Amino acid sequence: xxxxxxxxxxxxxxxLESLESDLRERSHLHIEGCEECALQWENWRLTWTAMDSLxxxxxxxxxxVRFLDHVASLTPAGTVVPMARPRPVVRRxxxxxxxxxxxxxxxxxxxxxxxxxxxxxxKNYVTPATVNNVSTTPFSIAESQVVSASQxxxxxxxxxxxxxxxxxxxxxxxxxxxxxxxxxxxxxxTGRPDxxxxxxxxxxxxxxxxxxxLSKSNAMAFVKExxxxxxxxxxxxxxxxANVLKNDTHEGARIKAVEALRSIPPGSASAARSAxxxxxxxxxxxxxxxxxxxALANLAKSGESFDSAxxxxxxxxxxQNDENLYVRVKAAEALGQINL
Amino acid sequence: xxxxxxxxxxxxxxxxxxxxGELRAAGMKKAATERIVQSFPMEANGGLVVANPIGSxxxxxxxGNSLEVDALWxxxxxxxxxxxxxxxxxxxxxxxTPGLRSLRSLYEPGRDRRWSAAVTYRLRVPxxxxxxxxxxxxxxxxxxxxxxxxVVKNVNGNITxxxxxxxxxxxxxxxxxxxxxxxxxxxxxxxxxxNGDIRVVTPRNSQLVWHAxxxxxxxxTTLPVRGGFQRQDNGTVFQGSLNGAPSPFxxxxxxxxxxxxxxxxxxxxxxxxxxxxxxxPGGPIGPTPETQQALRRVSSTLLVQPPTxxxxxxxxxxxxxxxxxxxxxxxxxxxEVTGDADIMTRAGEIVLGRVLGTCSVAxxxxxxxLGDIVGPLTARTAAGDIHxxxxxxxxxxxxxxxxxxxxxxxxxxxxxxxxxxxxxxxxSGPVLQAETKSGDIFITIDPKLRSNPVAAVSIGGNIVLTxxxxxxxxxxxxxxxxxxxxxxxxxxxxxxSVTREQIGPKTRIRAVGKLNGGGDRIQLTVDExxxxxxxxxxxxxxxxxxx
Numbered sequence: 001x002x003x004x005x006x007x008x009x010x011x012x013x014x015x016l017e018s019l020e021s022d023l024r025e026r027s028h029l030h031i032e033g034c035e036e037c038a039l040q041w042e043n044w045r046l047t048w049t050a051m052d053s054l055x056x057x058x059x060x061x062x063x064x065v066r067f068l069d070h071v072a073s074l075t076p077a078g079t080v081v082p083m084a085r086p087r088p089v090v091r092r093x094x095x096x097x098x099x100x101x102x103x104x105x106x107x108x109x110x111x112x113x114x115x116x117x118x119x120x121x122x123k124n125y126v127t128p129a130t131v132n133n134v135s136t137t138p139f140s141i142a143e144s145q146v147v148s149a150s151q152x153x154x155x156x157x158x159x160x161x162x163x164x165x166x167x168x169x170x171x172x173x174x175x176x177x178x179x180x181x182x183x184x185x186x187x188x189x190t191g192r193p194d195x196x197x198x199x200x201x202x203x204x205x206x207x208x209x210x211x212x213x214l215s216k217s218n219a220m221a222f223v224k225e226x227x228x229x230x231x232x233x234x235x236x237x238x239x240x241x242a243n244v245l246k247n248d249t250h251e252g253a254r255i256k257a258v259e260a261l262r263s264i265p266p267g268s269a270s271a272a273r274s275a276x277x278x279x280x281x282x283x284x285x286x287x288x289x290x291x292x293x294x295a296l297a298n299l300a301k302s303g304e305s306f307d308s309a310x311x312x313x314x315x316x317x318x319x320q321n322d323e324n325l326y327v328r329v330k331a332a333e334a335l336g337q338i339n340l
Numbered sequence: 341x342x343x344x345x346x347x348x349x350x351x352x353x354x355x356x357x358x359x360x361g362e363l364r365a366a367g368m369k370k371a372a373t374e375r376i377v378q379s380f381p382m383e384a385n386g387g388l389v390v391a392n393p394i395g396s397x398x399x400x401x402x403x404g405n406s407l408e409v410d411a412l413w414x415x416x417x418x419x420x421x422x423x424x425x426x427x428x429x430x431x432x433x434x435x436x437t438p439g440l441r442s443l444r445s446l447y448e449p450g451r452d453r454r455w456s457a458a459v460t461y462r463l464r465v466p467x468x469x470x471x472x473x474x475x476x477x478x479x480x481x482x483x484x485x486x487x488x489x490x491v492v493k494n495v496n497g498n499i500t501x502x503x504x505x506x507x508x509x510x511x512x513x514x515x516x517x518x519x520x521x522x523x524x525x526x527x528x529x530x531x532x533x534x535n536g537d538i539r540v541v542t543p544r545n546s547q548l549v550w551h552a553x554x555x556x557x558x559x560x561t562t563l564p565v566r567g568g569f570q571r572q573d574n575g576t577v578f579q580g581s582l583n584g585a586p587s588p589f590x591x592x593x594x595x596x597x598x599x600x601x602x603x604x605x606x607x608x609x610x611x612x613x614x615x616x617x618x619x620x621p622g623g624p625i626g627p628t629p630e631t632q633q634a635l636r637r638v639s640s641t642l643l644v645q646p647p648t649x650x651x652x653x654x655x656x657x658x659x660x661x662x663x664x665x666x667x668x669x670x671x672x673x674x675x676e677v678t679g680d681a682d683i684m685t686r687a688g689e690i691v692l693g694r695v696l697g698t699c700s701v702a703x704x705x706x707x708x709x710l711g712d713i714v715g716p717l718t719a720r721t722a723a724g725d726i727h728x729x730x731x732x733x734x735x736x737x738x739x740x741x742x743x744x745x746x747x748x749x750x751x752x753x754x755x756x757x758x759x760x761x762x763x764x765x766x767x768s769g770p771v772l773q774a775e776t777k778s779g780d781i782f783i784t785i786d787p788k789l790r791s792n793p794v795a796a797v798s799i800g801g802n803i804v805l806t807x808x809x810x811x812x813x814x815x816x817x818x819x820x821x822x823x824x825x826x827x828x829x830x831x832x833x834x835x836x837s838v839t840r841e842q843i844g845p846k847t848r849i850r851a852v853g854k855l856n857g858g859g860d861r862i863q864l865t866v867d868e869x870x871x872x873x874x875x876x877x878x879x880x881x882x883x884x885x886x887x
Binding site: 069214217249250251252255256284285286287288289290294311315318319324325326327328329332335336338 | 495496513514532534535555556593595596648669686687688703704705706707722723724725739740741742743758759760761776777778779780800801802804825870872
């Protein structure tokens with residue numbers, strides 16, 4: 001069934017309405033007459049519809065890069081420029097299939113991540129390039145967006161870097177064209193330290209494994225300076241720091257996270273306490289364990305009561321022969337602060 | 341639990357509302373007390389389990405065959421509503437069978453700080469029963485005249501066992517343990533406390549082996565114990581025999597407190613340490629007023645950040661000449677040493693303000709907090725951060741886990757962290773090596789220098805090198821990465837020759853070039869990280885002249 005194969009291969013492009021008109025017509029005719037292909041087509045459409053209901057969560061950069069690298073490695077690279085125009089449909093199919101896989105894979109990946117989506121908001125909106133502009137729609141920080149030309153501000157401010165520009169041709173059914181590009185722009189978010197938007201950005205930077213840890217280091221130093229002494233720190237922020245302490249492979253980052261948690265009174269934030277206990281129990285870096293004990297001792301000093309598991313852990317640490325002596329001493333000191 | 345005989349049941353409930361001045365707890369203006377007196381039959385070879393999180397417990401062995409309970413349940417609260425909540429959510433529960441009696445003070449979920457509840461138990465049991473008591477906090481736990489086995493555990497509060505013949509196992513965290521043997525011990529016993537002291541009193545003619553362990557405490561006795569001690573990585577162990585006996589073993593284990601083995605005819609004050617004088621811990625003491633003043637001065641002028649320690653086994657404000665000190669466990673503070681400093685602690689923080697000579701400090705665990713080090717510096721710790729204001733003649737700064745921060749390195753310096761960031765705010769001399777196994781490295785070159793060698797390696801982190809304008813160097817920058825599009829080399833100048841090479845699963849990005857015509861060699865290597873070199877005219881840090 002070579003025709004079935006060709007039609008099924010064309011289905012992603014058919015779904016995106018980017019198939020050339022004669023091919024599109026032939027494909028639809030085939031689908032109407034072929035039960036199996038009709039079933040396949042229905043599945044594609046259902047998947048596509050279901051994807052609409054998913055939140056628009058950006059695919060992590062690392063995953064995207066790996067995928068594109070893999071796709072690039074499958075495409076034979078040569079130094080000879082072909083005289084004939086390559087078949088655009090095949091190339092487009094490949095790109096469209098890639099887009100589908102990125103979308104599906106990204107959504108699947110994002111749906112399985114325990115951290116919340118960094119920023120939620122409408123899918124299509126204006127993104128003004130300056131903080132002086134006042135927009136009624138919320139500013140979105142997103143990895144990819146689709147914006148209508150009518151929503152673009154007529155002024156382009158500064159000199160934003162625009163790269164990787166691609167032009168998408170009209171498909172024959174509409175006059176619309178599309179320009180896609182990557183843009184680097186500098187964003188400054190202003191607001192009170194406790195403002196939700198600011199806290200969400202900070203939490204995202206703290207937990208984003210795909211970003212350079214220099215940003216993370218700076219964010220943690222900022223958190224430590226800005227939020228230390230707050231009586232009721234934002235739980236999102238505490239949770240983000242706890243996640244860094246639990247999951248980050250970068251030991252410098254974990255040390256900073258535990259320092260930040262130590263400087264912020266966690267109060268009733270159980271996420272912070274469990275992260276400290278977990279760090280004391282399992283972190284291979286002794287400096288992290290020392291600071292975790294300090295943080296727990298501070299909690300004890302401030303009158304927080306410990307559950308029996310925490311007390312047992314401290315007791316075990318104090319008596320653990322293969323633990324660093326200083327950690328043992330600090331555990332004994334922390335136990336001395338316990339006031340039940 | 342059904343009482344054995346109605347005739348022997350006496351339940352007296354007294355509700356007392358007390359005035360605020362009579363209550364210990366500040367703010368707890370209301371109180372209710374209920375007394376429960378009950379009697380239950382109990383087998384002679386039975387067991388008694390008492391779980392009383394807050395409150396005292398006294399158990400006395402008798403010749404009877406019943407458990408006599410006299411419990412005082414007290415609830416204190418800030419107001420009537422909280423008092424009602426406290427009474428609703430806490431209660432003593434008496435249960436079990438004649439073979440195993442159980443007394444538990446229960447706290448339902450919903451406990452808060454508006455109220456507190458405690459139960460004081462006075463219990464009479466058949467002398468031969470086994471006894472197990474667990475408690476968190478209470479004035480005291482006492483067991484007297486019991487020949488069965490005894491297990492006692494608590495967090496706070498003192499534990500006293502008198503005339504207990506059976507096996508004893510006692511564990512506390514902050515409480516003192518006192519044990520009085522009326523006759524020579526015949527079975528093994530183990531007593532452990534983290535921060536408390538242990539006193540074992542036994543007849544002079546007792547035959548036993550005393551095995552004592554401590555992290556930072558001491559062993560004292562008034563008895564002729566013959567044995568030896570052993571210094572181990574995890575503390576000190578002493579084992580000695582009293583009157584030549586091979587058993588039973590009396591094991592005492594205290595982390596920071598002291599353990600005594602005393603004769604029943606001598607005073608505690610007469611006890612002497614079994615450790616040689618040089619091994620006896622001095623014990624940490626809080627800073628004297630002079631030291632506090634010196635600490636404040638040193639913290640504000642010389643240290644990068646305030647010390648975390650609040651008590652010290654050695655504290656010196658000014659030491660003329662060479663200062664040499666070693667301790668097992670403890671923090672050390674010296675404001676100024678005019679000669680060389682050679683300091684070692686097995687566990688503790690070392691705080692030095694200024695050292696005019698060579699400085700060698702080592703801790704097997706604990707942070708190093710150093711101010712102005714005029715001579716060559718060697719600072720090592722097995723765990724913890726290292727902060728140095730100035731290493732004027734460079735040296736070595738190394739931690740197996742923790743951050744390294746040096747504000748000014750005036751000479752050739754090596755920096756190492758087994759896991760943590762390295763920050764060198766001003767390299768006024770060659771950076772022979774800066775290496776971290778997991779962390780970022782930030783190095784800023786002295787703006788007065790036109791060229792300076794730097795070698796830095798970070799695994800799983802980034803390197804940021806800040807150089808002054810016009811700085812000359814031969815650059816070799818290497819990034820080994822699984823994601824060549826993720827990890828990059830950023831410079832604010834051009835002219836670098838970049839190559840990519842596949843080495844196993846990783847891509848090696850290598851950039852070489854001469855900056856401003858070339859100069860000293862700068863080699864930066866990262867594994868799964870970024871390299872950033874930025875040209876910036878940062879203000880120079882000027883150190884004060886040393887007289």
